[in-house]
Amino acid sequence: MSDRFERQVSRRQLLTWGLAVAGGVVGLRPRAGGAENAKASKDVARWALLSDTHIAASPKNHFRGFYPHLNLRKVTAEIAADLPDGLVVTGDIARSRGSQGAYESAKALLAPLAQQRPIYLAVGNHDNRQDLLHAFQGANADTEIVKDKHVLTVMAGPVRMIILDTLLYVNMFPGMLGRPQRTWLETYLRLCDDTPTILFLHHTPRADLLDTRRLFEIIGPCKKVKAVVYGHSHKYEFREADGLQLINLPASGYNFTSAQPVGWVEAKLTRESGEFILHAVGGNPKRDGRSTMIRWRA
Numbered sequence: 001m002s003d004r005f006e007r008q009v010s011r012r013q014l015l016t017w018g019l020a021v022a023g024g025v026v027g028l029r030p031r032a033g034g035a036e037n038a039k040a041s042k043d044v045a046r047w048a049l050l051s052d053t054h055i056a057a058s059p060k061n062h063f064r065g066f067y068p069h070l071n072l073r074k075v076t077a078e079i080a081a082d083l084p085d086g087l088v089v090t091g092d093i094a095r096s097r098g099s100q101g102a103y104e105s106a107k108a109l110l111a112p113l114a115q116q117r118p119i120y121l122a123v124g125n126h127d128n129r130q131d132l133l134h135a136f137q138g139a140n141a142d143t144e145i146v147k148d149k150h151v152l153t154v155m156a157g158p159v160r161m162i163i164l165d166t167l168l169y170v171n172m173f174p175g176m177l178g179r180p181q182r183t184w185l186e187t188y189l190r191l192c193d194d195t196p197t198i199l200f201l202h203h204t205p206r207a208d209l210l211d212t213r214r215l216f217e218i219i220g221p222c223k224k225v226k227a228v229v230y231g232h233s234h235k236y237e238f239r240e241a242d243g244l245q246l247i248n249l250p251a252s253g254y255n256f257t258s259a260q261p262v263g264w265v266e267a268k269l270t271r272e273s274g275e276f277i278l279h280a281v282g283g284n285p286k287r288d289g290r291s292t293m294i295r296w297r298a
Helices: 011-017 068-081 100-114 129-137 179-191 212-219
Strands: 045-050 086-089 119-121 152-156 159-163 197-200 225-230 237-241 244-248 261-269 273-283 291-295
Touching: 068 100, 068 261, 068 273, 100 119, 100 129, 119 159, 179 212
Parallel strands: 045 086, 086 119, 159 197, 197 225, 225 244
Antiparallel strands: 045 261, 152 159, 237 244, 261 273, 273 291
16 A cells, blocks of 8 residues: 555654653553552563454354353453463454444453453454543543554563554454554664564554555564564464564454464563463364463574
8 A cells, every 4th residue: 555545754753752652551450559560570471462352332242153242251251360460452352343332341341350450452453443542541541652543562571562553444454554653663663672572463464464564674673573463364373574473363252264263362471482372262172271482583
């Protein structure tokens, strides 16, 4: 897609962005004493990673024989039984076009966890950005890092997480970061320290992320970026591109083929590596409990 679809970035904007960090949780903040910034110096960060929850306003909504409400209840119960440091959901929180009702339902399902741990949400192609942010942040949303995009940076023990926004058009398949967000990312990565960094976004690189090539021009040579984690395809798989680890999370709502699991991934992250453990609550259970070890590029 040509640059005519992307905003121009002024020098003033670029200087303003600098090392801007969004410190807010997209969801309910943990209670006092929660783990939002706890254990920041420990050697291993343990996080729950979810994608494509596809929650509708009605709990009776179903697709391909799956009930996303029921699946998310199972997922949150498993996570609550052994609380990690936090959660990341890589988009498609809602079904179809998103709605206030859908996000209120998702918020209610996540609330017991959000009271104790931070939850960070990316925006997917089935999400309505404005409705999502209003439901989870209220009227007083955090100041935008990139105009009209939802971007977060999170320090998670030995690693840094950057949550990016690839929503282009609601309920349409392809996605795009866009020039302003890419410019912010390039600037941020140039100025931040060498903490191992993991990018989280919704769309599948080299498949339906329209500016994948430009993204990889930024992160390919930047050795502090170790991995890209995403959803969208409802697949669970690991790939590598130019030393970067590409981690495709399974959907929590439903799968597209019977070969794929439905569930979530437990990630144990260090400066040198990541261990990823599948927790299947539906779909194909063959890989349930299987651990995949990945060593970050040097």
